[in-house]
Amino acid sequence: MTAELVRGQNHPLDRTRVEIRISAGGPVMAGVTLGDDQGRLSGTEAVAHPGAPRRTGIEVPRQAASEHRVAVDLDALAESVHRVSVLLALATGTGSLTGFGAAAAPRVAVTGLDGTQLAGYTITGLGAETAVVAVELYRRQGAWKVRAVGQGYADGLAAMLRDQGLAQAAELAAEIEEAVSLGQARAVQSPVAAGRAEGPATAPADAAAPADSHTPDTAAPADTAAPAAGGPIDYRHPKRRTAKAPAPAAAPSDAPPAPVAGDAAGWSMEERLYNQVWGMFEDLARSVAAYRSACDFAESRLEQELDKALADPRDRLGTAADVARATARDKHAALITQARAALDRDLAQLAAESEVVEPALPPAFARWSAPVWQGYHVPLEPPMGLRLGDLHLPEVLDLRIPMLVRLPLERGLWIDSGPAGYAHGPGPEREFGRRELGSALTDGPPDEAEVRRLALDTAVAVAARLLAVHPAGTFAVQVVDPGGTAVSALAPLLETGALREPPAAGAQGVTQVLEALTRRVDLVQMAVRNRAADSLPPDIDTAEQLLIVHDFPHGFDDRAVTRLRYLADEGPAVGVHLLMVADRAQAQEYGPVLDPLWRSLLRITPVPDAHLADPWVGHAWTYEPSLAPQGSRVLREVLGRLAQARPAHRH
Structure with missing residues (x-):
């Protein structure tokens, strides 16, 4: 076709x-x-x-x-x-x-x-x-x-x-x-090549025959006869002309090949799955981009044909005008139908691939509801990536592509705990986000308290996943909670011992934690530069650190904000990562001081929101956080197994 x-x-x-x-x-x-x-x-x-x-x-x-x-x-x-x-x-x-x-x-x-x-x-x-x-x-x-x-x-x-x-x-x-x-x-053309033709017209002088796949010698023997004009062209290598003729090929099937998990390049199954997921992301982006481009072309062509047909005022009324309008609209509908059919074909193949890939994903890439977490074992080495959530586009609401990021994290995270952008922002993406949220969570957009609760739940889910996919004792979490309002949401981390120290409260607690982490970053940087890792003080924890900052900017002065910016810039290179749970609007008072911090972090949302734009084709992707199912104890069970393994790891 x-x-x-x-x-x-x-x-x-x-x-x-x-x-x-x-x-x-x-x-x-x-x-x-x-x-x-x-x-x-x-x-x-x-x-x-x-x-x-x-x-x-x-x-x-x-x-x-x-x-x-x-x-x-x-x-x-x-x-x-x-x-x-x-x-x-x-x-x-x-x-x-x-x-x-x-x-x-x-x-x-x-x-x-x-x-x-x-x-x-x-x-x-x-x-x-x-x-x-x-x-x-x-x-x-x-x-x-x-x-x-x-x-x-x-x-x-x-x-x-x-x-x-x-x-x-x-x-x-x-x-x-x-x-x-x-x-x-300009080399003289061989008689065999000159004798090749398709139909009544002679093939151009530079027409190329397929190169042989097994031998570089493609010159024809002197006794090779040219095909008769208008006859079929024999593209078989001349040295194989005595071989048994191949059986007629079966009619090609329109069915796409059956998808296979891990069918991508890579040295390990983990790397192949990682590359396959991003291949699915690219395919979905291309398919939707082609569909949108075709729709734009159809709209433009409809306008042009209507303008051309009705340019003369004398032709704007009567049967001829109606026929011109109907013809233009029929062409427009045919183009849209053709584009949608191509998109649906691609989406069906991607959906089939997703059904195969999702069950095969390792814990670092899998949803919290995946069966792989039921058989969780503490890993011996960290993974190459981490699932932060799912991505999808409005053209296909039921196909989610995992959002994977490489480890160790090169950028910190900002989870927006303020009023969701879809609740007041204009544009079709925001409208889609509102409809999606209304169907997924409540009968309408959640209130501010609900968003704040979901933001902290998202932070806990991210922290739990980071802890679970690292070997025991090699990753630690600290929490700054100046107002002391995050204790209930942090229960899975506190009750399982995943959070070694209680959240730091008040301005004094904020200062102590930031000072300690800043000192750690400085000392590790000096040790790395001087190749003297063994000379670090014994009180320096060399495990990777995730600092969760809740309720920012409450409890932060200008000096604390400066330290926070320093950790965001310098920390990832030496294993200190930042996770902010904050309302962007409430932090506006810091103005230019906060902007570099905001831009340096990857913003994710606790509710579905079309705010992530890829620079490749410019789509506004709707992001959904990866949360444990309502009422599930998977977080506590996974963190409990990790806590049991930690003493053995230390010995």
Whole structure:
């Protein structure tokens, strides 16, 4: 089935031997890069270009032209290759344009070897860019997909290669320019290649056949006969022509491959699951971005067609006007329906993957309601990441993606205990947050006391998870509670002994705790710089520390705030982490003094709120905290097992 893609949209491929057919408004150079799961290149050997047109499984044209064919055999690629990016660049000295925007928009089509189009993409919106990543074929759960990218680079080919992590980007770009300028594609075409044709039209001189995956020798024997004009093209390697003909392939199934937990790159199952979760996040972001882009395009096209049809006042009334309006609206509805169908297809696959991945997550990544916590054992080493909550988008309310952060924490956390932003903030994200909260918690938005209680519950859940996923005795929690109002919420930590000292109360308690932690940071920093860890005073606890600050700014003077900022900036590098439970509005009196602290911390909310924006595609994600189920004793049981293991750990 042919798919016409928009930027960011993907489409599954039902075969592994394909051609990338390119047409442009002027001469362009075509190339391919072979990246790992992060899109990074291992070296210049991972680039197929006019100076080196053949890599295993890839063949590209040798010259700049307005039409190209790139041959790709995905089965022949190394297992380390996860992304095949198709590049286009304007080469100097070939009469090329100053930018892609000066000519017709380039178009890329992914086809089968028989010419059947699988997906197409017209790269619009380009201007002064002289290089562009057109599309990429990427591996996902053992299957391949094509994604419309359209990422342009005004600084040319070198900038594009540098963005993919190639250290020799400038040198390789110069080599490619030289290869194109020397006209290496002017070599005499072989009789076999000249005899290949599709239909009545002769294939272009630079049409490429797939490179053989097992042998570099692709020259045809002298006795190889060219196929008859208009007949099918035999892409089998000439040295295999005596082999038994393969059985007819079964008709491709439209069903996506069955998802598998841990189906991502990584050295361990934990790392593979971590990367798989973030792959799900990226796929959801891309799919929703493509859907929103398609909806915007449909709206824009509807407006343009209505304006064009009704531009003449004489045509605004009568049957012709009604027909024009109906036709435009039908086209708009068809585009929206097509976009939603593509989104629903992607969401169904992600939902199936989520059902497989969630039960396989280790405790650090799992929900508190997951069965893995019932068989909890104190770990022997800390995990690579931690689940802070769930993320979702308004287009799909029932699909939650775990929000994972790396450990050790590079940033502290700020849990907003004030009136939720959705309760008074404008905008569609805030409206969504209010509806979600009303259905999840109460019949309406919670009051201020409820939000404060939930904020402290969220802090306790985060602290309990951090304690539980670290080896016994290697992580400690301290609490500053100037007003003494957090005792009941801290009960799971106090009753199990996870909180070694009672919360520090009053201004004097705040000062003592901050002074002790500041001293610890200073001494550990000096010990690290001088490689003298054994010389630390015996009263310095080298375990990682989490400081929970409740009811800020009550009990804090200017000096205490300065120390707090110091801990937020310098503490994470030496194992001191900050968790603020505070109302941003109440802390406004500190003004510029507080702003750097606010910006340095990761803000999370105790109730669902669409406030987290990713810089990748700009979505406003709705964040939900990870809390234990109502009435569950999972926190106390896990912390109790940790307390039992602590004495044994010390001996």
